[in-house]
Amino acid sequence: MKLIGIEEHFLTNEVKAAWSALSLEASDPSVAFHGGALETRLCDLSNERLALMDETGLDVQVLSLTTPSLHDVGVESVAMARRVNDAVAEAVARHPDRFQAFATLPVTQPDEAALELERCVKTLGFKGTMLCGRVGQRSLDHADLLPIFQSAAALKAPVLLHPRVPEQSVRDAYYSGFSPSVDAAFSCFSLGWHYDAGLQFLRLILAGHFDRMPDLQIILGHWGELVLFYAERFANVDRVSGLAHPVMTYFQRNLYVTASGMFLPHYLEQAARIVGTDRLLFSTDYPYQYRPGRTARQFLETCGLDEAGRLAFASGNWQRLTGEL
Numbered sequence: 001m002k003l004i005g006i007e008e009h010f011l012t013n014e015v016k017a018a019w020s021a022l023s024l025e026a027s028d029p030s031v032a033f034h035g036g037a038l039e040t041r042l043c044d045l046s047n048e049r050l051a052l053m054d055e056t057g058l059d060v061q062v063l064s065l066t067t068p069s070l071h072d073v074g075v076e077s078v079a080m081a082r083r084v085n086d087a088v089a090e091a092v093a094r095h096p097d098r099f100q101a102f103a104t105l106p107v108t109q110p111d112e113a114a115l116e117l118e119r120c121v122k123t124l125g126f127k128g129t130m131l132c133g134r135v136g137q138r139s140l141d142h143a144d145l146l147p148i149f150q151s152a153a154a155l156k157a158p159v160l161l162h163p164r165v166p167e168q169s170v171r172d173a174y175y176s177g178f179s180p181s182v183d184a185a186f187s188c189f190s191l192g193w194h195y196d197a198g199l200q201f202l203r204l205i206l207a208g209h210f211d212r213m214p215d216l217q218i219i220l221g222h223w224g225e226l227v228l229f230y231a232e233r234f235a236n237v238d239r240v241s242g243l244a245h246p247v248m249t250y251f252q253r254n255l256y257v258t259a260s261g262m263f264l265p266h267y268l269e270q271a272a273r274i275v276g277t278d279r280l281l282f283s284t285d286y287p288y289q290y291r292p293g294r295t296a297r298q299f300l301e302t303c304g305l306d307e308a309g310r311l312a313f314a315s316g317n318w319q320r321l322t323g324e325l
Contacts, residue, residue, distance in 0.1 A: 002315040003300060004100075005053075007160060007221050007260050007283035008061035011042035012084055015065065018073050028068055028165050029184035030193075041287035042066060045091040049286075050098060057297025058284060060315075063088055064102040064130040067164045067193075071132050077106035081116055089124040102160060103129040108136065110144055114151035121155045127322045128158040128219075133200050134167065140200045141207035149204075153213035158256065158321055160219040161200050163193030189288075198225035201255070202234065210254045211244040217321065221260035221283065223267040228257065228274045248274075256281050256321065261289025263299035268313075277305065280313045281321075 011034055025031040034042060041048065045063070053061060065084060070077040084104045092099045103120035105113040120126040129152065131140060138144060140161070152159050165188050166175070175187035186192060201220055210216060220227070227234065231251055238246050257271045258281040272280060284296050300314055319325040 001300070001311055002059050003057060003282060003296060004060040004062065004315045004318050005058045005283045005286065005296070006062040006219070006281050006318055007162070007258055008058075008063060008286040009042060009066040009288070010045060010063050010088070011039065011066050012087065013043065014080060015070070015084065018070075018076075018080065019068075022072055024068070024072055027168065028072070030067060030165050030188050032184070033188070034066065038287055041290070045088070045099070046094070050095065052286070052290060053098065055292060055294065056284060056290065057294045057300075058286075060098055060100060061286065062100045062102060062127060062318075063091070064160065064162070065104040067132040067162050069104060069107075069130070069132045069162075071107055071135050071164065073106070074108055078109055078112045078116070081106040081113075082119075085116070085120050085124060085126070089126075092125070101126045103157075105129055105131070105148065107131065107145070107148065110147045114147040117148065117151045117157065118155060121157050126157075128152065128160065130160040130162050132162045133164040133196050137167070139203050141203040141209065149209055149213060149216055153216040156215060156217075156323070158217040158219055160221070160258075161197050161225070162221065163188075163197040163225065166192045166196045194222055194225045197221070198227035201225070202227060205243070205247055205250045206237070206241060208243060210250045214253070216254060217256060218254055219256045219258055219281065221258050221285065222262055223259060223264070223271050224255075224257045224274070228271055231274050251275055252279070255279065256317070258283040259299075261285035263295060263303075265302070265304045268303055268305075277309050278312060278317055278320075281318050282314055 019031050081104045088101045092101055103117050103126045105116055107113050117129050171187045175192050176183050235247050251274055255275055256279045257275055261284045
């Protein structure tokens with residue numbers, strides 16, 4: 001049973017240097033997470049990565065530039081994104097049976113980002129793109145960013161919404177008051193990241209993106225970035241939303257959900273109940289959630305789905321979404 005992980009990250013020295021030149025670690029504590037052994041694994045697109053994929057039981061990784069990607073880089077991100085995408089395309093060409101890719105976009109320049117997505121999908125064969133939440137002070141539903149989503153919808157290219165740290169005022173209000181390390185963990189990987197990503201998806205719904213672009217497909221990691229657990233409660237917004245459909249329609253028509261290495265059967269069950277088993281995707285969140293012991297393959301085998309469901313979860317749903325089936 002072919003196992004495809006669709007949220008598997010990388011980093012380049014050029015991007016890390018760009019973060020450093022912007023002193024981004026002062027405003028985004030997650031930048032400091034990308035050091036040591038994690039950095040080594042992020043920057044490797046060959047032997048060690050392939051060996052660890054084999055060890056955990058993963059056949060294919062869909063590569064994406066790790067958060068915060070190029071969301072804080074200015075006009076120079078246009079050429080930088082092109083270089084990153086070309087380098088990843090070379091890695092895919094070296095290992096076409098093991099790697100696929102999401103496009104890295106210069107999101108601060110939305111028109112150029114839309115064109116780069118088109119190049120990546122049509123010329124390089126990439127499967128879609130990954131966005132990391134807000135762009136500066138703009139949430140993803142901002143009108144300035146519409147060309148990116150219009151391009152994705154037209155190309156039928158899915159958009160993975162990845163977490164990023166909440167803005168400073170939110171961190172100050174809700175995630176501060178402890179030690180620096182606890183504040184960083186609280187606002188990032190323990191909770192803050194996930195609320196932020198889930199809220200971005202809900203904002204796309206409320207902004208009417210899926211009414212205007214019914215073919216637009218969004219992927220949320222970590223079993224739906226918390227919002228699936230309050231989907232019924234959020235449905236009460238139907239009374240005031242003015243949308244063309246009930247909000248549950250968008251959960252079931254425009255959303256896919258992936259595991260991100262959180263190998264928890266009861267989370268899978270909740271996700272399947274909301275979006276359906278045909279909208280579940282597999283991922284390990286490499287290298288952040290990598291654990292030895294063939295955990296990816298073991299979870300697939302024990303997740304509680306029947307054989308048809310496991311095949312769809314492992315690879316079939318992704319292949320259908322990206323036109324491989």
